[in-house]
Amino acid sequence: MKILSLLGGGIDSTTLTIWLKTQGHDVTAFWVNYGQVAARNEYDSCSEFCSSAGIDLETASLMMDMGSSSIVNSETDKNDRTKNVLDGRNAILLSMGTSFAANHGFEAVAIGYHHEPDKVFPDACIPFFDQYSKLMEVGLVNPVKLIAPFRNLLRYELFMLADSIDTSIVDHTHTCYDNIIGGCGKCSHCIQKASYVRSVTLESVLKSIRSRIDL
Numbered sequence: 001m002k003i004l005s006l007l008g009g010g011i012d013s014t015t016l017t018i019w020l021k022t023q024g025h026d027v028t029a030f031w032v033n034y035g036q037v038a039a040r041n042e043y044d045s046c047s048e049f050c051s052s053a054g055i056d057l058e059t060a061s062l063m064m065d066m067g068s069s070s071i072v073n074s075e076t077d078k079n080d081r082t083k084n085v086l087d088g089r090n091a092i093l094l095s096m097g098t099s100f101a102a103n104h105g106f107e108a109v110a111i112g113y114h115h116e117p118d119k120v121f122p123d124a125c126i127p128f129f130d131q132y133s134k135l136m137e138v139g140l141v142n143p144v145k146l147i148a149p150f151r152n153l154l155r156y157e158l159f160m161l162a163d164s165i166d167t168s169i170v171d172h173t174h175t176c177y178d179n180i181i182g183g184c185g186k187c188s189h190c191i192q193k194a195s196y197v198r199s200v201t202l203e204s205v206l207k208s209i210r211s212r213i214d215l
Ligand SMILES: [Zn+2]
Pocket: 175, 176, 177, 178, 183, 184, 185, 186, 187, 188, 189, 190
């Protein structure tokens, strides 16, 4: 399948993009600069992993004032959870990717959503994704399928899958909201990464994880 994979430079989307390639798909990655503080490190991570995996990387820019969220404003207090919200970000990224895909002959758009029990961002959750997918079924001249292959996986399972492909995905992708190489250690993404304790994963566990990938 000719797939456009939305890549943000972090663990989830990098794992997805490389996993799709290992499954034999014709994968192109798509990264968007929407003014995020971490743009430079995100892009460097995307570029490095795509180049080593032999994946083409397309980029796009969003020229819009995105407000005072700490994700786009380095002066905003990152410790204030209410300032870590950037409403509609995933909705915008999905729309840009889907439009790019429909106009460039792609069959599918892939996004690294996974099962997220805490539901911090509504548009990063499966109910939103399913409704958006239905909307796109009636909204495009050139049909594009929207896929979230890791939708049934918990975050730590996604990390285990990443490690089974290449341990440098967890170690060297840029997951942090800040532009600090190695991460700030304080934002929600850094905290999630720090909570993952690497250990030898049994093949039976990996088999169970792989069996729940939805593609
Ligand atoms: Zn961080």
